[in-house]
Amino acid sequence: MSDNNDTAGSHEPREDGGSRRVVGTPSSVGERTLLAKDDDEGYPAPAGAGEELDEKSAKNAERVVAAFFLLAFAASVAFIAYYIGWSGRNGGMHGVTRTRESNLWLGGTMALAMLALAVGVTIWVRRLMTSKPIIQERHEMASSAETRAAFEADVLAGGEDSGITKRPLLRRTLLLAAAPLGLAPLVLLRDLGPLPEKRLRHTFWGEAVKKAKAEGKKGVRLVVDGTNAPLKVSDFNSPGGMITVLPEGIEETHEAANEIAKAVTILINVPAEQFKPVKGRENWHVNGVVAYSKICTHVGCPAALYEQTTHHILCPCHQSTFDATDGAKVVFGPAHRPLPQLPLGVEDGYLIATDDFPEPIGPSFWERG
Amino acid sequence: MIRPTSNDDKTRTGISVKRITAWRRRPWAGYAVVLAALAAIAGLYAGFSPKTDRAEAAGTADAQADLANGRQLFNQNCASCHGLNAEGTKDAKGKPIAPSLLGVGAASVDFQVSTGRMPAMNPGAQMPRKRPIPVFDTEIKTDYSEPEKREAAEKQKAQAEKNIHDLSGYIAQLGGGPSIPTADQVDPTKGDVALGGKLFRTNCAQCHNFTGQGGALTGGKYAPELSKSDVTPTQMYEAMLTGPQAMPVFNDSTLTPKDKQAVIAYLVQTREEPNAGGNGLGRIGPVSEGLVGWLVGVGLMVAAAMWITAKKPKKLKKLKNS
Amino acid sequence: MSDATAPKAVAGPLNFLDDRLGSTNFFQRNVKKVFPDHWSFMLGEIALYSFVILLLTGTFLTLWFHPSMEEVVYNGSYTKLKGVQMSEAYSSALHISFDVRGGLLMRQIHHWAAVLFMASILAHMLRVFFTGAYRKPRELNWLIGINMFILGMLEGLFGYSLPDDLLSGTGLRITQGVAESIPLVGTYIYMFLFGGEFPAGQYGDLIPRLYAIHILLIPGVILGLVTAHMMIMWHQKHTAMPSKNQSNEQVYGYPFYPVFMAKTGAYFLFTFGVLALLGAFAQINPIWLFGPYDPGAISSGSQPDWYMGVLEGALRLMPGQGTEWVIWGHTISLNVLIPATVPLGIVFGGAMAWPFIEQWVTGDKRRHDINDRPRNAPVRTAIGMAAVTFYGLLWLAGANDVLADKFHVSLFGTTWFFRFAIFIGPVVAYIVTKRICLGLQRKDAAVAGHGVEAGIIVMAPDGGFSERHEPAREDEMIKILSKEKARAEAPAVDANGIPAPSQKGPMGHLRSRLQRAMTFDDIPIEEHGEGHGEGHGHGDEKAVGSGSGKQLGH
Numbered sequence A: 001m002s003d004n005n006d007t008a009g010s011h012e013p014r015e016d017g018g019s020r021r022v023v024g025t026p027s028s029v030g031e032r033t034l035l036a037k038d039d040d041e042g043y044p045a046p047a048g049a050g051e052e053l054d055e056k057s058a059k060n061a062e063r064v065v066a067a068f069f070l071l072a073f074a075a076s077v078a079f080i081a082y083y084i085g086w087s088g089r090n091g092g093m094h095g096v097t098r099t100r101e102s103n104l105w106l107g108g109t110m111a112l113a114m115l116a117l118a119v120g121v122t123i124w125v126r127r128l129m130t131s132k133p134i135i136q137e138r139h140e141m142a143s144s145a146e147t148r149a150a151f152e153a154d155v156l157a158g159g160e161d162s163g164i165t166k167r168p169l170l171r172r173t174l175l176l177a178a179a180p181l182g183l184a185p186l187v188l189l190r191d192l193g194p195l196p197e198k199r200l201r202h203t204f205w206g207e208a209v210k211k212a213k214a215e216g217k218k219g220v221r222l223v224v225d226g227t228n229a230p231l232k233v234s235d236f237n238s239p240g241g242m243i244t245v246l247p248e249g250i251e252e253t254h255e256a257a258n259e260i261a262k263a264v265t266i267l268i269n270v271p272a273e274q275f276k277p278v279k280g281r282e283n284w285h286v287n288g289v290v291a292y293s294k295i296c297t298h299v300g301c302p303a304a305l306y307e308q309t310t311h312h313i314l315c316p317c318h319q320s321t322f323d324a325t326d327g328a329k330v331v332f333g334p335a336h337r338p339l340p341q342l343p344l345g346v347e348d349g350y351l352i353a354t355d356d357f358p359e360p361i362g363p364s365f366w367e368r369g
Numbered sequence B: 001m002i003r004p005t006s007n008d009d010k011t012r013t014g015i016s017v018k019r020i021t022a023w024r025r026r027p028w029a030g031y032a033v034v035l036a037a038l039a040a041i042a043g044l045y046a047g048f049s050p051k052t053d054r055a056e057a058a059g060t061a062d063a064q065a066d067l068a069n070g071r072q073l074f075n076q077n078c079a080s081c082h083g084l085n086a087e088g089t090k091d092a093k094g095k096p097i098a099p100s101l102l103g104v105g106a107a108s109v110d111f112q113v114s115t116g117r118m119p120a121m122n123p124g125a126q127m128p129r130k131r132p133i134p135v136f137d138t139e140i141k142t143d144y145s146e147p148e149k150r151e152a153a154e155k156q157k158a159q160a161e162k163n164i165h166d167l168s169g170y171i172a173q174l175g176g177g178p179s180i181p182t183a184d185q186v187d188p189t190k191g192d193v194a195l196g197g198k199l200f201r202t203n204c205a206q207c208h209n210f211t212g213q214g215g216a217l218t219g220g221k222y223a224p225e226l227s228k229s230d231v232t233p234t235q236m237y238e239a240m241l242t243g244p245q246a247m248p249v250f251n252d253s254t255l256t257p258k259d260k261q262a263v264i265a266y267l268v269q270t271r272e273e274p275n276a277g278g279n280g281l282g283r284i285g286p287v288s289e290g291l292v293g294w295l296v297g298v299g300l301m302v303a304a305a306m307w308i309t310a311k312k313p314k315k316l317k318k319l320k321n322s
Numbered sequence C: 001m002s003d004a005t006a007p008k009a010v011a012g013p014l015n016f017l018d019d020r021l022g023s024t025n026f027f028q029r030n031v032k033k034v035f036p037d038h039w040s041f042m043l044g045e046i047a048l049y050s051f052v053i054l055l056l057t058g059t060f061l062t063l064w065f066h067p068s069m070e071e072v073v074y075n076g077s078y079t080k081l082k083g084v085q086m087s088e089a090y091s092s093a094l095h096i097s098f099d100v101r102g103g104l105l106m107r108q109i110h111h112w113a114a115v116l117f118m119a120s121i122l123a124h125m126l127r128v129f130f131t132g133a134y135r136k137p138r139e140l141n142w143l144i145g146i147n148m149f150i151l152g153m154l155e156g157l158f159g160y161s162l163p164d165d166l167l168s169g170t171g172l173r174i175t176q177g178v179a180e181s182i183p184l185v186g187t188y189i190y191m192f193l194f195g196g197e198f199p200a201g202q203y204g205d206l207i208p209r210l211y212a213i214h215i216l217l218i219p220g221v222i223l224g225l226v227t228a229h230m231m232i233m234w235h236q237k238h239t240a241m242p243s244k245n246q247s248n249e250q251v252y253g254y255p256f257y258p259v260f261m262a263k264t265g266a267y268f269l270f271t272f273g274v275l276a277l278l279g280a281f282a283q284i285n286p287i288w289l290f291g292p293y294d295p296g297a298i299s300s301g302s303q304p305d306w307y308m309g310v311l312e313g314a315l316r317l318m319p320g321q322g323t324e325w326v327i328w329g330h331t332i333s334l335n336v337l338i339p340a341t342v343p344l345g346i347v348f349g350g351a352m353a354w355p356f357i358e359q360w361v362t363g364d365k366r367r368h369d370i371n372d373r374p375r376n377a378p379v380r381t382a383i384g385m386a387a388v389t390f391y392g393l394l395w396l397a398g399a400n401d402v403l404a405d406k407f408h409v410s411l412f413g414t415t416w417f418f419r420f421a422i423f424i425g426p427v428v429a430y431i432v433t434k435r436i437c438l439g440l441q442r443k444d445a446a447v448a449g450h451g452v453e454a455g456i457i458v459m460a461p462d463g464g465f466s467e468r469h470e471p472a473r474e475d476e477m478i479k480i481l482s483k484e485k486a487r488a489e490a491p492a493v494d495a496n497g498i499p500a501p502s503q504k505g506p507m508g509h510l511r512s513r514l515q516r517a518m519t520f521d522d523i524p525i526e527e528h529g530e531g532h533g534e535g536h537g538h539g540d541e542k543a544v545g546s547g548s549g550k551q552l553g554h
Helices: A028-032 A055-086 A095-127 A145-162 A168-192 A204-214 A256-263 B017-025 B029-046 B067-077 B105-114 B147-175 B193-203 B233-242 B257-272 B286-308 B314-321 C008-021 C023-030 C039-062 C088-099 C103-130 C139-161 C166-180 C186-194 C206-236 C256-281 C306-317 C334-362 C378-397 C400-406 C411-450 C474-481 C505-519 C547-553
Strands: A134-137 A220-224 A242-247 A265-269 A289-293 A305-307 A312-314 A321-323 A329-332 A344-347 A350-353 B096-098 C071-073 C085-087 C250-255 C324-327 C330-333 C452-459 C465-470
Touching: A055 A095, A095 B286, A095 C088, A095 C103, A095 C256, A168 C186, A204 A220, A204 A242, A204 A256, A204 A350, A242 A256, A242 B193, A289 A344, B029 B286, B067 B147, B105 B147, B105 B233, B193 B257, B233 B257, B286 C039, B286 C103, B286 C256, B286 C306, C008 C023, C039 C103, C039 C206, C039 C256, C071 C088, C085 C088, C088 C103, C103 C139, C103 C256, C103 C306, C103 C334, C103 C378, C139 C166, C139 C206, C139 C306, C139 C334, C166 C186, C166 C334, C186 C206, C250 C256, C306 C334, C306 C378, C306 C411, C324 C334, C330 C334, C334 C378, C334 C505, C378 C400, C378 C411, C400 C411, C411 C474
Parallel strands: none
Antiparallel strands: A134 C250, A220 A242, A220 A350, A242 A265, A265 A289, A305 A312, A312 A321, A321 A329, A344 A350, C071 C085, C324 C330, C452 C465
């Protein structure tokens, strides 16, 4: 903006000098301000106080403004006084009630100080400032044709002088050198994360089942998320029951949070007479006790909202709805695929998983197939 | 310029009609009205913050139930839908009208009746919580200053408690089922609140929201609010235990009584906890925050902008003109 | 304007600077720079000042916040979470809230400022759009503004994800799901963004990364764009509403110093005051109630902050059946991809392209310093309202569970309603808005042509009664006459039957069709000549809003 000749167009207001009327200034026929009989209305000047101040009202306004400034002062002092004098009592602010108190006091005084200052300044501008509106010229943004032509000539001449236009070898090798140099930083970002590989295809259920089978067992036990108590079949015998379960031992894994985020499962007790097992999965449930991945196949929120009357599993994020009686097939919402089902079994009276989910859990991805 | 003049345009309140009209014609008057209306809505909205009254501990009578009284109450209030033997009824097409009560247990009866859901008046998508009918009304007001009135009310309340107890006992005797928890089992001060929070967020918050404000289910059903003080710890326990309506069942072996107590402790402590940051805005998360941000935040800023850029103060000009 | 010389305390530093930088030249040129006044011109300032407040409060928060996913056991003063395992990030956010005095206030002001920042940008953009203030020469600032809004969305998403509470973790989980849906590179983007698998990756890199992006990268870029935005605005001078003394050649208003400076200073204080008020009395993002992030947990009513609500709504509305295909062993998940990209793509892409589309269709490549009244550009206003409706409906759809719960309507019912409404609503909004605009134009035309009903009944000598019409107030007339005449359509063929150059080819046909659609129902507004209105014959000496509009007419 350094080349901007703003002041060139700046004038003292010329409204009052009737002799030098410029386009747009009010004509002497101002009396014809019709219909809005209230003659205070319709003065088109922007805000700000008028040209002449009535000294008495100005004095009043000054007092009002000063009062607001004093209020702001008092509020700021109260802010500091509260902070130093009260907020630190009994060893400082701890816990909800003291936080609430200090938040209200500090915030309230702060807001009061700011708002009082703001109101004071606004009244000051509106009632006491005697600046008059002025007119400035606007300018065409574009440079003149000569300037453009001169610049163009300079640029071309410079290119000529540097030799870049007439020495193609120079130009091409420079471009060649620049290309890999620009790519180098991208290479540096490679270690941002591991490659996807098969990570998204398995959960800890598979690993745990494999380990259990190596120990001669049939599968891994289901434990309640939160209490880590293993579940017996007889424990989970109430029709309409639902609980979130994890494979036993998941808490001790490396990257436990990541494993839980994939392995988390809901266990539902569907009344046996209403349960319709999917073909080929007839033995995946235990008398209507069925387990589905809790991770929604839409974008991965925990689909956890189970209505025992309709047997719908609903994801509270985007309302994908799955039918628990029918292999968790989608009945409504944005999800496309059913929730993956976990094959269940019984061992020593405990509910176990006999294998991993048969398909990748969670949202779809390109390599999923 | 002819101008209709009248000196007689004062209303009975003494406010000049002219002045009102003049105010109304101000360029900002429309905005002011809209802003005032929005502010009123925002105020109302913010008013829906949870009340943090103390939950009254539910007294659970251990006394033997009066089965005869229970039977009589059942016949009067429940049998018309659930059948004389509590076996449930069906309409002509075989669609169930009311379920069988055999085996639902005392906990279920206590929950349904003390929350006023049963006896149901008109079946809809879901039975709403309401004031129980007089014979079961345990929420009756008893804090009268007149001793006679208070005594009468207390007596009525005791009778209502006894009635529910008798009715529950009668149904339990018909088919067994989960029983009403003891006062000790539901004492929120004895629960592990940290565990309760974890269990609540894993198993309950998906429907009831993270602070128990409730939420929408399918088909016009909803998960009720748990943040109001009229939801007693006993009712919370019974709800988990019996899974009323669409709610899943959390029996005592999947969520042990200790776990349930932890959940109750979390819920009760959360609803009694004051909002550290001012008004809780309904504790429902970013939706109400966005609403307040737009209505109050942007609203106040627009009002300030209008004031700053408004035309000359009237007073000043009048004085200048005169 | 006093004759006194400046006091030494002022003159000293100024001279010091001037001796070294020649800065007084610059100050002198700009000290009285004119700023036109209108309340809606201050909406952008809210964003500017919110940004300043975000920087201030954000810096305060960094002094205590630990951007780390290390698992710790909480032992702070919030009793309900004592002994709970959580990330260090969440634990330090609790520490700021409950153990640092004023910490919760700063957190709340920071979050409210973010809400207000985005809201005011949107309001400012709407003002600029509906008044046509984006037109030449201001297209660049329009583009910069849209990019700042998009950056603000990312900045907000990363910001509210930092405390690692249950709600923000849910947001990240959705971010993961959306990233995975990207064809070909989705899983790589996911792994590279999270440093491994959700949520903690291999080394707990996610939150430190979001932190660096949130406090350094994006704010830096926004700061640069804000600077450019302001400098361009300063250089080009602000647009003005059509009124007396405003034209393409001149700008009328109060000088920067002292009036505008004081006003804008007061407005900064108002912004800070309102945010402090909200921070003190309205709780926002109570992370202690949400609990620490737990991949198995979820709350009903899990919504993002308002500026992400559109995406949330789009994700909710998209039906899942028939929208995901497996082709040659590869999954294309349009049920995620479309809502994540198309609606905002339409709104923002359309907004960015609009100034150039409009120029192309109307052929209007002139400079515009006087704003249009929305009614005078009915097609633009109607398209704007259609976009607002589209955005607004998606936004509401993002809260459909809250709506269903609070108003006791069926959840799926709301979904179905919005699925239809996002297509029908914008069309209805377009038609209604355009009709309203034309109606208002007609009213303006009547006022300009016949004056205003005076409410005075005149009895003619022959006994007939008629109402007197009087010319409207001058400033009213200036506003009304600021409407530019629709440009006459260039003839499709010249006198020799050869198609005009701009009409050739399919693009030329499209262009002339669009131009016709934009102007065919234009209502000419003209001041009535002699004999009507009393002595209102000074129209020719008045500089109506757009001086160049007149030149064009001839």
